[in-house]
Amino acid sequence: MHPAGSIIIFTTLSGMGLGLMALMGLGAIPAGGGAALAGAALVFLLTGAGLVSSLFHLGHPERAWRALSQWRSSWLSREGVLSVLALAVFGLHAGAMVFLDLNLWPLGFLAALLATATVYATAMIYGSLRSVPTWNDPLTPVVYLAFAAAGGTLAAALIARLFALPGAVLELLAVVLLVAAWTAKALWWKQAPARGFGGSTPESATGLGGIGRVRLFEAPHTSPNYLLKEMVFVVGRRHVRKLRTIAVILGAAVPLALVLLSLAFGGVWPLLVVAVASHVAGVLAERWLFFAEAKHTVALYYGHGEAHGRRVAG
Amino acid sequence: MTSLPGPTPKKLGLVIDLDICVGCHACVVSCKEWNTGGYGAALSDQDPYGAAPSGSWNNRVHSFEIEPDPAASRRQGGAYGDARIVHFPKSCLHCEDAPCVPVCPTGASYKRAEDGIVLVNEDICIGCGLCAWACPYGAREMDAAEGVMKKCTLCVDRIYNENIPEVDRVPACVRSCPTNARHFGDLADPDSEVSRMVAERGGIDLMPEQETKPVNKYLPPRPRRDRDDTSMLNLAALADPVPTGFLGWLDNALERLG
Numbered sequence A: 001m002h003p004a005g006s007i008i009i010f011t012t013l014s015g016m017g018l019g020l021m022a023l024m025g026l027g028a029i030p031a032g033g034g035a036a037l038a039g040a041a042l043v044f045l046l047t048g049a050g051l052v053s054s055l056f057h058l059g060h061p062e063r064a065w066r067a068l069s070q071w072r073s074s075w076l077s078r079e080g081v082l083s084v085l086a087l088a089v090f091g092l093h094a095g096a097m098v099f100l101d102l103n104l105w106p107l108g109f110l111a112a113l114l115a116t117a118t119v120y121a122t123a124m125i126y127g128s129l130r131s132v133p134t135w136n137d138p139l140t141p142v143v144y145l146a147f148a149a150a151g152g153t154l155a156a157a158l159i160a161r162l163f164a165l166p167g168a169v170l171e172l173l174a175v176v177l178l179v180a181a182w183t184a185k186a187l188w189w190k191q192a193p194a195r196g197f198g199g200s201t202p203e204s205a206t207g208l209g210g211i212g213r214v215r216l217f218e219a220p221h222t223s224p225n226y227l228l229k230e231m232v233f234v235v236g237r238r239h240v241r242k243l244r245t246i247a248v249i250l251g252a253a254v255p256l257a258l259v260l261l262s263l264a265f266g267g268v269w270p271l272l273v274v275a276v277a278s279h280v281a282g283v284l285a286e287r288w289l290f291f292a293e294a295k296h297t298v299a300l301y302y303g304h305g306e307a308h309g310r311r312v313a314g
Numbered sequence B: 001m002t003s004l005p006g007p008t009p010k011k012l013g014l015v016i017d018l019d020i021c022v023g024c025h026a027c028v029v030s031c032k033e034w035n036t037g038g039y040g041a042a043l044s045d046q047d048p049y050g051a052a053p054s055g056s057w058n059n060r061v062h063s064f065e066i067e068p069d070p071a072a073s074r075r076q077g078g079a080y081g082d083a084r085i086v087h088f089p090k091s092c093l094h095c096e097d098a099p100c101v102p103v104c105p106t107g108a109s110y111k112r113a114e115d116g117i118v119l120v121n122e123d124i125c126i127g128c129g130l131c132a133w134a135c136p137y138g139a140r141e142m143d144a145a146e147g148v149m150k151k152c153t154l155c156v157d158r159i160y161n162e163n164i165p166e167v168d169r170v171p172a173c174v175r176s177c178p179t180n181a182r183h184f185g186d187l188a189d190p191d192s193e194v195s196r197m198v199a200e201r202g203g204i205d206l207m208p209e210q211e212t213k214p215v216n217k218y219l220p221p222r223p224r225r226d227r228d229d230t231s232m233l234n235l236a237a238l239a240d241p242v243p244t245g246f247l248g249w250l251d252n253a254l255e256r257l258g
């Protein structure tokens, strides 16, 4: 699948923003004071930037509101509805925290629940597509949720330390969640890309397997079209290996080392700024690969997945 | 509503005969011609006369080479002996369990309850592209100029159109196919011509493992006739005809003259 910048930025930023929303809803940052204000501002900044970025992916962004209508059947619609609800409920919760010095727990829990559901819906947009077997993996939503939780906790730790609040628990939690998220991702990397075309072949795609092996002789068009540009993205194995290494270094190794350092020195917020930035960069690389490595069955009509001959690996 | 309507009383669709399609792309062109001026926005082209032209089309023809599997060939009495080329037109299959419909966030994509045709309401489509991702067959293309999703409409503006002669009330691709490789009809009716063809020839579903239940069916190429079969038409003889009738008499008379 074509790795579209708008969607990669959207899922990365809004994932972290919703993670932070959930943590604040659960009381990670005390009501009143600058920390609550900074935390709420960061939540709105991250989710807002993500949502604006996602609009760039649409052919008709001015009609985006229509996407809120089909929540009965569509995960994309559910994501839209849930994100609006999450932002509204969190807005009330954050307002009470900042202006009334009040932590309205039921509201906070509801915001946390809605934030989690939104991330799950985002993941299921991809995870529910049988036409992209790479994504159609039970671990897909697990990975999205784990990254949102790790990123949100990292951001919460940064805010706590920035305002000289106790942050050791958040830092420890960030370490645990970072390890969990990347473990889930390692498992995903092991099993999801190996799904290939999910058992579909050029033979099943054409129904001609009864005669023999099917190979593309001539494509229907001479230059790339929407289908090829959008759904038949080919990334070299060497590139994948390099990018996975970069993703793990930036997304896991650097933030882990910095958080542990900060913990050892009793909270050093500049280290956490770098940790958050590095984590975002690592997740961006991870998301790029999530798209680039995903195979769509339409490629079977274009010479990919052939049992022998040219483009075997597709 | 983008929920699927459930079983429809009619299942309008196409039956495509892979045995006789010669890959001329006439259906591709006539589809573009009809649909660029018909239902919804025009089917635009980008850089049409340049180095890398591209554009939206609702129907495309691939050509595949098939290398016979010795076991299958033996089962058919050696009938699949040589490698062969099969031309393969592909457009929306108007699936019964269409995965492209429920994913649509706006309600733009829908399947008609009365005849099963899958359509896009272009006035509310936001051009998110998710339906094209969900279709395993690559039957939907985003129009780069309009920013909305285009797909085969089964020529819904022809098949019910009382302003055109009755013979034309079939999809443009069916009407234009010079070899009659494309057929249109109701696949829910077991007595329709298309259903009978499917039953006789063993019509096939594309990627049945995706469980989309395509309405359109493909008729597989027939096994080759035996080359040594003397009942086969002698094509060489046609090149050097033996005249009969008046021409034969003239030929003979001239021959005798000398």
Ligand code: SF4
Binding pocket: B091, B092, B093, B094, B095, B098, B099, B100, B101, B118, B134, B135, B136, B137, B138, B139, B140, B151, B212
């Ligand atoms: S062929 Fe593709 S676009 Fe057409 S109904 Fe089936 S899934 Fe939808």
Ligand code: SF4
Binding pocket: B103, B104, B105, B106, B107, B108, B109, B120, B124, B125, B126, B127, B128, B129, B130, B131, B132, B148, B149
């Ligand atoms: S591109 Fe249009 S028709 Fe397709 S899912 Fe998006 S809104 Fe629906």
